[in-house]
Amino acid sequence: MQNKVSIIIPAFNVEAYVERGIESALGQTYENVELVMVDDGSSDGTWGVIERYASDNRVKCARQANSGVSKARNHALSMATGDYAVFLDSDDWLELDTCDQLVRMRRKHPNMLVAADAYFVTMDGGREGRKAQGTNLAARTFTPDEAICEFGVFNSVHIGSSCYKLFSMDIIEKNHIRFDERISHTEDGLFVFDYLKCCAGLYYEPIPLWNILERPGSATTSGYTHKMLSSLDAIGQMISRPGNSPDAIAHLEAFRAHEALRILGLGIDSGDMTEDDRRALLDALADGKVDRARLSGVDKVRLALYPNAPAFLSRVFNGFVAHAKKGGN
Structure with a gap:
C-alpha cells in the first residue's frame, strides 16, 4: 500500500488564490494523499473556499x-495522519506529479530529506509567465553540514524553505520538531535546520514541482516590518544548536549578517x-564574529554603506541591486 502524503496549507486572506492550490493537491497523480488546511483567522472569504472541499x-x-x-502549520501537523508531509503556501500550487516524484526520490534515499525545485510565476497584464529555477544545478546529495552551508546562498538549492521538500512524519514526531511560533521570518529555515540535525542529509533534484506566485502583498514581496528582525533570532537559534561544525557556524554567522543587511x-x-x-540591526553586524570573506560583494558594499552613508545613497544602491536582480530573473 502507498505511504500517505499529508499536503499542508496554512491560509490567510487568500480568497482569490487558494482554490488553485487546493485543486493541485487533490489532483495529484499519487493516489494516497490527504489535504490539511488551517485558516489563520482570515477576514475575507478564504474559509468559505476551504469549506467547499470539507x-x-x-x-x-x-x-x-x-x-x-x-x-x-503546527496546528496542521497535529491533524495530519500521513507518513510524509509536504508544505504548500496558500497562493502557490503543485505540479500534478509532485508527490509521485518526491516519493520516488525518497525511495532512492530513504534516510534523507528530499528536495526539488520550482517555477517562479509572474503576472504581466493578466498573463502568467513561468521560469524554472534550478536549471543551472545538478542532482546532488548533501551531508547535514553541507546542506546547512547552503542556507542563504543566492541562486542555490532552496534549503531554507519548508516548501520543495518531503518530510518524514516519523522523524518530525520522534524528535518533536515544530515551527517556533515566536518567529515570523526564517521560521521555516529553523524547522528545516532542526530536521537536518535528525536525518542523514539532503538529496536534491532540479525538477520544478512547486509553482511560486509573485503577487503584491504576499509574504515574499512585502516591505519592511519590525517582525523581520525575528529572522535574526531564528539564525541565532541555529548557531546555538549543539553539534554544528566550525564551518557551519562560520557560514551561519555570515548568513545572519546577510539577513541583518537585507x-x-x-x-x-x-x-x-x-x-x-x-540600532538592533547594526549591533548584529558589529559583534565581530562574521568572517567578511564569506560575504557577497553586494553585502560588503552594504556593510560599508548603510551605517554611515546618507539614506538617499543607500536607496540608490538598493534600487540598482533590485534592478539587476530583476533582470537576472
Missing part, C-alpha cells in the same frame, strides 16, 4: 484565531524603520 474524505480543515503561519536595506527604503530597530 465533504471530501481526503480533506481535513480547521480555523484558528489569527496567530501567524507557524502556529497554523532587512536594514528594506528599512532604509521604507523610511519607516525605528531607531531601535536600526
Whole structure:
C-alpha cells in the first residue's frame, strides 16, 4: 500500500488564490494523499473556499484565531495522519506529479530529506509567465553540514524553505520538531535546520514541482516590518544548536549578517524603520564574529554603506541591486 502524503496549507486572506492550490493537491497523480488546511483567522472569504472541499474524505480543515503561519502549520501537523508531509503556501500550487516524484526520490534515499525545485510565476497584464529555477544545478546529495552551508546562498538549492521538500512524519514526531511560533521570518529555515540535525542529509533534484506566485502583498514581496528582525533570532537559534561544525557556524554567522543587511536595506527604503530597530540591526553586524570573506560583494558594499552613508545613497544602491536582480530573473 502507498505511504500517505499529508499536503499542508496554512491560509490567510487568500480568497482569490487558494482554490488553485487546493485543486493541485487533490489532483495529484499519487493516489494516497490527504489535504490539511488551517485558516489563520482570515477576514475575507478564504474559509468559505476551504469549506467547499470539507465533504471530501481526503480533506481535513480547521480555523484558528489569527496567530501567524507557524502556529497554523503546527496546528496542521497535529491533524495530519500521513507518513510524509509536504508544505504548500496558500497562493502557490503543485505540479500534478509532485508527490509521485518526491516519493520516488525518497525511495532512492530513504534516510534523507528530499528536495526539488520550482517555477517562479509572474503576472504581466493578466498573463502568467513561468521560469524554472534550478536549471543551472545538478542532482546532488548533501551531508547535514553541507546542506546547512547552503542556507542563504543566492541562486542555490532552496534549503531554507519548508516548501520543495518531503518530510518524514516519523522523524518530525520522534524528535518533536515544530515551527517556533515566536518567529515570523526564517521560521521555516529553523524547522528545516532542526530536521537536518535528525536525518542523514539532503538529496536534491532540479525538477520544478512547486509553482511560486509573485503577487503584491504576499509574504515574499512585502516591505519592511519590525517582525523581520525575528529572522535574526531564528539564525541565532541555529548557531546555538549543539553539534554544528566550525564551518557551519562560520557560514551561519555570515548568513545572519546577510539577513541583518537585507532587512536594514528594506528599512532604509521604507523610511519607516525605528531607531531601535536600526540600532538592533547594526549591533548584529558589529559583534565581530562574521568572517567578511564569506560575504557577497553586494553585502560588503552594504556593510560599508548603510551605517554611515546618507539614506538617499543607500536607496540608490538598493534600487540598482533590485534592478539587476530583476533582470537576472
